[in-house]
Amino acid sequence: MTAILEREDTKPQAPPVTPPRRKRKGGWLVTGFTGLILFVFLLPLGYMLVTSVKSEQMINRVGGPILPNSPASFEFEGEQLDIYTVPMPDGSELELGLLQPGRQVSTFVDPSNPEAGAIEWEGNWRLLSPADELDPQWQNYTRAWDLMDFPILLRNTLAIAGIGTIGAVASSILVAYGLARFRVPFGRSIMVVLVATIVLPRFVTLVPTYAVFVRIGWVGTWLPLIVPHFFANAFNVFLLRQYFLTIPKELDEAATIDGAGPMRTLVSVILPQMKAALVAVSLFHFYFAWNDFFEPMIYLTTRPDLQPISVGLRAFNTLYDSQPNLIQSGSMLALIIPVVVFLFAQRVFLQGIDLSGVQK
């Protein structure tokens, strides 16, 4: 009986039908092809990793090695000798330290056997290619860390994201609960307007909002980045409403019969069953705040000490534009936490996106 009464809103999502089509053969072909695409797709990350540990003099060398190498050298009798790849008369190539450069004849020392002494080699040493060795500059990370004031950026981002998340999740739960479980007057219209706010270009409301924030002294504080999130937003409400609809209503009714009010029912009966949804929505806001750029920039221009990571990273880029290794280290610092969090929580997270898209 109850199920029929709730007909209007309860469209429980059918569990995903097992993926259609095709026999299992050719699996490795498809997998290999997909893997290749994935490799190309993620190649920029490889570029970032490699570049972030390159040394300064190697970075701008046109045609320089892809890997974070440095010119190899070795110490011989208190002197640093550069190592070159030297073709020997017998056709082999040896990596030798240049001891005495000369136009026709140069002398080299074999680093693996310095006791053998100088080796004479005929030919122009300038035509030899210098040998490189792998030499990642991990200190680029500490430099980027210090130059960006990373701990401060991290603190700001976490504070803005953390407080905002509490507000966004709490308010969205209430609104979604109201829309999913009650016959709210104008419920339909509310849903329509909710969709409309997604479509609205955000600049339309920005000018007056900014002007008001200037007047009340909120510019230069975190408040404009936090307070508006305490009023629920369309994406979260849709997602949570979708989850609410999957929870059988009989549970609420049982709680009501036991004398629990709507708030009590929400907190002690429904919420414990949707931890996954709460995690998903929290993550959405966390990523939003970590990524948010435009508003933190306009509201915190004058307060670098309060800026979150995206704004800080951009400022860092304008200052150290000429040092791609530092820029890439900084990018790495900015993305490592979201990426690690994602890898741990990806199942819940992707499920959340699944649901948010289903009712469209």
Add this chain to the structure above:
Amino acid sequence: MAVTTEEGVAGKPVTPFTPDYKPPSSSLARRRGRAGLWFVMPWIVGFFLWYAIPMVASLWFSFTDFNLVNSQPTQFIGLDNWQKLFSDPMVRQSTLVTLKFGMIALPVAIIFPMALAYLLVNKSLRARETFRALFFMPSIIPFVAAVLIFGGIMNGQIGWVNRMLAVIGITGPNWFQDQTWVYPSLVFIGLWGVGNAMIIFIASMNSVPSSLYDAARIDGASEWRMFRHVTLPVISPIIFYNLIIALIGIFNYFLVPFVLNNGSGDPGGATLFYALYFFRVGFRLFDMGYAATLAWALFLVAVGITGLLFWSAKYWVHYEFER
């Protein structure tokens, strides 16, 4: 809300077992409805505070010379801002730039995630979950970092892309500094943000009833025809949804050109997007009256285009498959 009486509509008997049945409205039901209103209240208050009132205020600003750095009192100047909008060469240019980019970006924003999803729902693919997560991963990388990474790998001299092209004998362009190539380059950065679209495409493709494929296969349909006549109609609501989301992204397109060239609009104004121009007027010159005009003009265009899309939906979006 539909008004239903206990008698139902025009002669058709309504029982609790027919689809039009609504429970009789009792005082208890009304009370519960009002209680629900309290739960919805945060959003209602927020709607007026952050949407309705600012929008009206924004419209009003567009008829004034309100300027945040100017100490002179704000004056009502009628339609001056709107007249300026239509004769402003920067408006024309930035609209054109946004349009050009949108023409390339919009199809890619649909086709690329759809192709990925098609690949990832393939039954013979191994480690599907892992692939799904890894293809999604770039979407959670902060955009600013993504821009800096792509700015590096597509650098004209030392970037990997051009070095790889050089290996096969092609001299790559100076991607982000070239007035033509800058648009495809921006689209490349955008590829890292298709995760959401991909995930819901996957969900939607997985929901296609396999009986439809079986029927098509019995009729001897090729892979392409199955995609065209079975998959595509079923996922059309998702295409529509992603199209709307991508469109809004283009209206708001600001971050990438801003970070890339410091908001200069280089090369030669080719990245002076509409949102970037709005930012300049509003938050560099603090000419709030004109900025509000620019914003409202964008809003009207956005309403027009999304309206057109919604209207077109009835010709190509199929909802009958929805369960």
